[in-house]
Amino acid sequence: MTIIVTGGAGFIGSNFVFHMLNTYPDYRIVCLDKLTYAGNLSTLAPVMDNPKFRFVKADICDREAVNTLFEEEKPDMVVNFAAESHVDRSIEDPEIFLKTNILGTATLMDACRKYGIKRYHQVSTDEVYGDLPLDRPDLFFTEDTPIHTSSPYSSSKAGADLLVLAYHRTYGLPVSISRCSNNYGPYHFPEKLIPLMIANALNNKLLPVYGEGINVRDWLYVEDHCKAIDLIIHKGRVGEVYNVGGHNEMKNIDIVRLICKELGKSEELITFVKDRKGHDMRYAIDPTKIHNELGWLPETCFADGIKKTITWYLENRAWWENIINGEYQNYYERMYKDR
Ligand code: NAD
Ligand code: TDX
Numbered sequence: 001m002t003i004i005v006t007g008g009a010g011f012i013g014s015n016f017v018f019h020m021l022n023t024y025p026d027y028r029i030v031c032l033d034k035l036t037y038a039g040n041l042s043t044l045a046p047v048m049d050n051p052k053f054r055f056v057k058a059d060i061c062d063r064e065a066v067n068t069l070f071e072e073e074k075p076d077m078v079v080n081f082a083a084e085s086h087v088d089r090s091i092e093d094p095e096i097f098l099k100t101n102i103l104g105t106a107t108l109m110d111a112c113r114k115y116g117i118k119r120y121h122q123v124s125t126d127e128v129y130g131d132l133p134l135d136r137p138d139l140f141f142t143e144d145t146p147i148h149t150s151s152p153y154s155s156s157k158a159g160a161d162l163l164v165l166a167y168h169r170t171y172g173l174p175v176s177i178s179r180c181s182n183n184y185g186p187y188h189f190p191e192k193l194i195p196l197m198i199a200n201a202l203n204n205k206l207l208p209v210y211g212e213g214i215n216v217r218d219w220l221y222v223e224d225h226c227k228a229i230d231l232i233i234h235k236g237r238v239g240e241v242y243n244v245g246g247h248n249e250m251k252n253i254d255i256v257r258l259i260c261k262e263l264g265k266s267e268e269l270i271t272f273v274k275d276r277k278g279h280d281m282r283y284a285i286d287p288t289k290i291h292n293e294l295g296w297l298p299e300t301c302f303a304d305g306i307k308k309t310i311t312w313y314l315e316n317r318a319w320w321e322n323i324i325n326g327e328y329q330n331y332y333e334r335m336y337k338d339r
Helices: 011-023 041-047 063-073 087-092 095-115 152-171 193-202 222-235 252-263 288-294 302-315 317-324 328-336
Strands: 002-006 028-033 053-057 077-080 119-125 175-180 207-210 216-218 240-244 249-251 270-273
Touching: 002 011, 002 063, 011 028, 011 041, 011 222, 028 063, 041 053, 041 317, 053 063, 063 095, 077 095, 077 222, 087 152, 087 328, 095 119, 095 152, 119 152, 119 222, 152 175, 175 222, 193 207, 193 252, 193 302, 193 317, 207 252, 216 252, 222 240, 222 288, 240 288, 249 252, 252 270, 252 302, 302 317, 317 328
Parallel strands: 002 028, 002 077, 028 053, 077 119, 119 175, 175 240, 207 270
Antiparallel strands: 216 249
């Protein structure tokens, strides 16, 4: 079995590469990644010498490079994590999101059509469903919830999802899609809420909470997401969408307070800043389908997962300090200076 994992130098993709190499020692895992600002080759250092692993630096939009890789590797499956993934960056500059997330997905699927594939899996997001009101805790996203996006990021992911389903219907491509809620865990890029707050708190910097901090996200430990994708590509039905989430809804402000407590930092570091444009209020996944069909359940509860995550950031300071001391400083300045 040879699997091409795109975006494997990023947060979830790298965790998935580790999970697959550990779980299936006889599988060949080929990581295709452009190494954008979010891709980090040092993350993959532990597996670089593994004979079952290959890293290829390429853009999923580069048809020639993608086709060459398919000719060389003759993959059985493709799992597509490669994407521009940060909502705030999509609000600043949408174009690269449309290119990578939509055209890149089409380029990968064209290669799958040309060379043949057992499964093309698209890693999507709960953000394609838009948001839910805070005063309706009885409502959850199911796979039948209409697509109703808010940001350029979520719109580009929704566009890709529609294209994936169209390639299944039109060309019979054996596809599947997972739509997961917010992940957290090791190797999470420090522009995102949890690692940003951990890094800032450790450096005694202000903790910028958007709006009133009452927006709700449904957090899942990254390893649980990887296990869900593993199940879907092996046992999930072709042409189907599976929602992935563990019923762990939390307000942003409560997450930030918890991080302060765990790190022994004062809540006086918390500062309320200008809200994100079009900010989604609440995400909440109904994971009944993946539970009933594939037996998936999350294994790490938030109390344990956040402790493991904080410990990882404490023990791997060089990994994130290297990032925040580089180009990231310009990003931070741009995004937060006058906020
Ligand atoms: P990330 O930003 O940490 O990593 C993205 C990776 O893709 C990086 O390694 C980057 O170099 C690579 N990449 C970007 N553009 C590329 C291109 N054109 N060609 C090849 N590689 C390219 O993202 P993440 O948080 O790990 O998310 C991975 C996937 O999961 C994304 O598709 C995202 O939409 C989805 N997702 C993320 C979350 C979350 O909470 N992080 C939740 C649900 C779904
Ligand atoms: O500095 C911040 N302050 C703040 O209050 C940042 C970076 C975020 N926030 C808020 C915005 C959101 O309500 O925290 C919440 C989480 O923000 P992000 O970490 O940017 O994640 P989100 O916008 O929810 O999107 C994430 O989950 C779905 C991923 O980045 C997406 O790739 C995924 O599809």
